[in-house]
Amino acid sequence: MAVPLDTLTPPHSDADRHPAPPPEAGPARPTEATSAVPPEAHHAMPPEAPLAMPVQDLGAWDPRSGHRPARPERRPWLARAFVFGGAALLTAYGALQMYEVVSVSGGTTALQYVLLVLFTLNFSWIALAFTGAILGFVVLLRAPRHKPLAGALATRTAVVMPVYNEATARTFAGIEAMRAEVEATGHGAAFDWFVLSDSTQGDAWIAEERAFLALRERLGPEARLYYRHRAKNHHRKAGNIGDFVSRWGASYDHMLVLDADSLMSGPCIVALASAMEADPDAGIVQSLPLIINRNTLFARVQQFAARIYGPVIATGLSAWSGSDGNYWGHNAIIRTRAFAQACGLPDLPGKPPFGGHVLSHDFVEAALIRRAGWSVTMLPTLPGSYEESPPSLIDVAVRDRRWAQGNLQHSGIIGAAGLRAASRQHFATGIAGYVASPLWLAQLVVGIALVLQTATIQPDYFSGDSGLFPNWPRFDPVRALQLFGLTMGILLAPKLLGLLLALFDGPVRRASGGALRLVLSSLIETLLSALIAPIAMLIQSGSVFQILAGRDTGWNPQRRDDGSIPFSDIVRRHRWHMALGLVTGVAAFAIATSLFLWMSPTILGLVLAIPISWASGQLAWGLGLKRLGLLMTPEERDPPAVATAAGSLARRNAAMGLDDAPALAAIHADAHLAAAHALMLPPASPRSRGAIDPDRTLAAAKLAEARTLDEATAWLSPKERLAVLHDRPLLDRLKSLS
Structure with missing residues (x-):
């Protein structure tokens, strides 16, 4: 299916608004080199099929303009009453107990009221997670595993993988492995495959083209594999997907959105397409991606936690959300027409970090597509959906900085017209997830100040009131201990519920090393998470303070390999965390031994910040636990076929040196590559007089x-x-x- 070069011109590009450029500025004339271009280069993309994607108005919404559901909506009112009502009751009880702790002297100071407010806010956050986990636990105990729908597919789905300066060997190995799995199901004709590049590094761009051309040559002319590189990565990933939908979206009923580290089994991909076909009101169907292929200590801790505890939390979220679910930006299928109708994202007023283009676009797209009348649901028990995670604490911090800005940016979107209450709750949850860290930090500071005040300020016996005894801040130690136990129980309950489900599930229990190793792995994960928590608290607090101060994060490529970070970088990143831990520990011990003991978990994590961060990225530590059968997951014991195939293909691609050759050297050495590259470029736009690049x-x-x-x-x-x-x-x- 040869496509003329002019079909690669964007429907609203400069080439449509201006006369054709003079010959010397236009596409290269055929030469001996271009005549020998591999056939796959001539149809790097299919013919364009534009689909209008209007920019949405967040300030106004007409319900009559949205989709009218074909079926009556069923709201999970009982589940919502349990989750939110239970969390509210727990929070009220916790706040009452905290008030009793601080008011034992018969009076309460202003600083104690501040502590009460901070505690209540923090407690409400963990109470909501607790009730949601209980709901997920009950649902998973009663519900059978997801059964994929059978039957032929009558619709067409575009599987799109946006990439941004990624390792090409890994990216194209994943695409090749997933495509082979889908073909093996017999439904391959229903899917087309797209690599949508936003790479801004020349070496990465040319490596992608080399990998694409090589893979198309191996698969043959009917592979339905395509590649597009944008000259400007306008609006980042959201703009990348939006560009695809507006130019080619009309050819496809659905699009399955991946990340560069996504892997999905063939049956999982087919099941998502079947779910969309079966529900004419579905706008987004989100799968639950499990973490695989991780080997460093920190990544294996995340991998274990996501596999053992993640399903409980995700199932609870799915149960109370119903058709008002959320979207995590990848490993989900989307109705293309609904996305185009509802998800044209506007630029927010003002400058970054709160203004400009929407960073965490996925939450917003879910809210807008739901506003338009389409359902957003999750299939948390659908197997075969996978992703990878950053290899170290510092790598997570880099990614988390961008997520923090994106979620805080939602504070300007949460009040948008026409949004469902559940969509606003998803925004509020995302915002609270980052605000919780500075609130926790503030609670610690206020607690220290109160203890210091109690230990150092002398009571005023001549205050002029009629009391017989002095009035100064006091605490009820018995109630405080009971409240601490309640808080820790609620905080750890989701982990315990996930562990219980894993122990009840024979195949999962055995694949995780047996009951004893599973319990021991959970204890290791809990201990390491407790040590990392105060470091993460300071990192997230710093991110929030930077955002409030107006600092923009930008968009850096994510490091996905297991290479360790130089120790000097670790020291530079965590030296202030360690110093703060030392100062806090000395001060707490000087004020009161009880305060030091109460704060010891936080102090220990901060004092050990540098060695903890160093250990987090160590392959040897992660692989050592793996050899002992600890932090094992079923997917690690018995790797999914798609992961095994992708790993093998990635090693083959790496041996081909796709990521090793500098772009200019590769173009200079290979005339066929040079000609193919020139052919895949969009037509040159005319230059305005005086506009110099x-x-x-x-x-x-x-x-x-x-x-x-x-x-x-x-x-x-x-x-x-x-x-x-x-x-x-x-x-x-x-x-x-x-």
């Missing part, structure tokens, strides 16, 4: 003076190299170098 201009000047490729490579900056890769005349000049 400095990178392109400097690149042209340097290439004009260069005699060899080595000279050009040494002289060109990364941005100038990227300009060369986007420009056909400059590519021709590059190929002429010796």
Whole structure:
């Protein structure tokens, strides 16, 4: 299916608004090289099928403009009453007990009231997680596993993987493995596969093209595998998906959105498409991705926690959300028409971090698609959905900084017109997840201040009131201990419920190393999580303070491999955490031994921040526990076939050196690659008079003076190299170098 080059022009690009450029600025004329271009390069993308995607108005909404459900909606009122009513009752009880703790002297100071308010806010957060986990536990005890729907698929689904400066060997291995699994189900004709690149590094871009061309050559002309690279990564991932929908969306009933580290089994992918076909009101169906393929200590802790505790939490969320569910941005299937109708994201007023384009777009897209009358549901028991996780504490912190900004940005969206109450709750939960850290920090500071006040301030016997005894801050130690036990029980309950379900499930229990190893693994995870918690609290608090101060995070590529971080970087990142832990420990011990003991878990985690962070990224520690059968998951004991295949293909791709060759050297050495690359570029837009691209201009000047490729490579900056890769005349000049 050969596609003319002009079909790659965006429907609303500059080429549509201006006359054609002069010949020297247009597409390269066929040459001996381009005539030998591999056939797969001629149809890197299918013919465009535009689908209107209007920008949404967050300030107004007309319900008549949305989708009218074909079936009556059933709201899970009982589940919601249990989760939110139970959390409210627990919070009220906890607040009452805290009031009794601080008012034992018969009077309460302003600082004690501040402590009461902070405690109540923090307690409400863990109470909601507790009641949701209980609901998930009950549902999983009673509900059978998800059974995929049978029957042929009558619809077409685009499987889209947005990538951004990723390791190409891994990315294309995942696509190849998933495609093979879907083909094996007999439903392969219902799916087309797209790699949508937003890569801003020239080496990554050309590596993607090399991998795409090689894979298309292996799979043959009927592979239905496509590749598109955007010249500008406008609006990041949301813009990448939006560009695909607006240009090709009309050809597909659904799109299955992946991340670069996503893996999904063939039956899982087919089941999601079947679920969309079976429910004409479904807008998004989200699967529960489990973490796999992790080997460092920190990543294995996350992998174990997600596998053992995650289903309980996700099932509870699914049970009370019903059709008002949420979307996590990947491993989910979306009705393309509904997405185009409802999910054109506007830029928020103001500058980043609160203004500008929407960072955490997935929550917003779920809320808008629900506002438009489509359902958003989750299948938490559907097997075969997987992802990977960052390898160390610092890597998580880098990603978490972006998530913090995205979730706090939702404070300007939570009040949007027409949103369902459950969608507003999802926003509130995301915001609270990051605000909780500075609230916890504030609670610790106020607690220390109160103890210091009690220990150092002398009572005023001559205050002028009629009391017979002085009045100063006091605490009820017995009630305080009871409240501490209640708080820890509620905090740890979701872990215990997940552990119980794993112990009840024979196959899961045996695949996790047996009951004894499973319990021991849970204890290790709990201990390590407790040590990491105060470090994460300070990191998240710092992120929140930076955002409130107006600092934008940007969008850095995520590190996915298991390579360790230099120790000097770890020391630089955590030295203030360790110093704060030491100062707090000395101060607490000087004030009161009881205060030191009460704060010892927090103090210990901070004092050990540097060695904990170093250990978190160590392969040897993670693999050592693996050899002992600890922190094992069923997917690790018996790896999914799609993961095994992807691993093998990734090693083959790595051996091919796809990620090793510099972009300019690869283009210069391979005439076929150079011709294919030029053919996949969109037509050049005409340049307005006076509009000078400095990178392109400097690149042209340097290439004009260069005699060899080595000279050009040494002289060109990364941005100038990227300009060369986007420009056909400059590519021709590059190929002429010796």
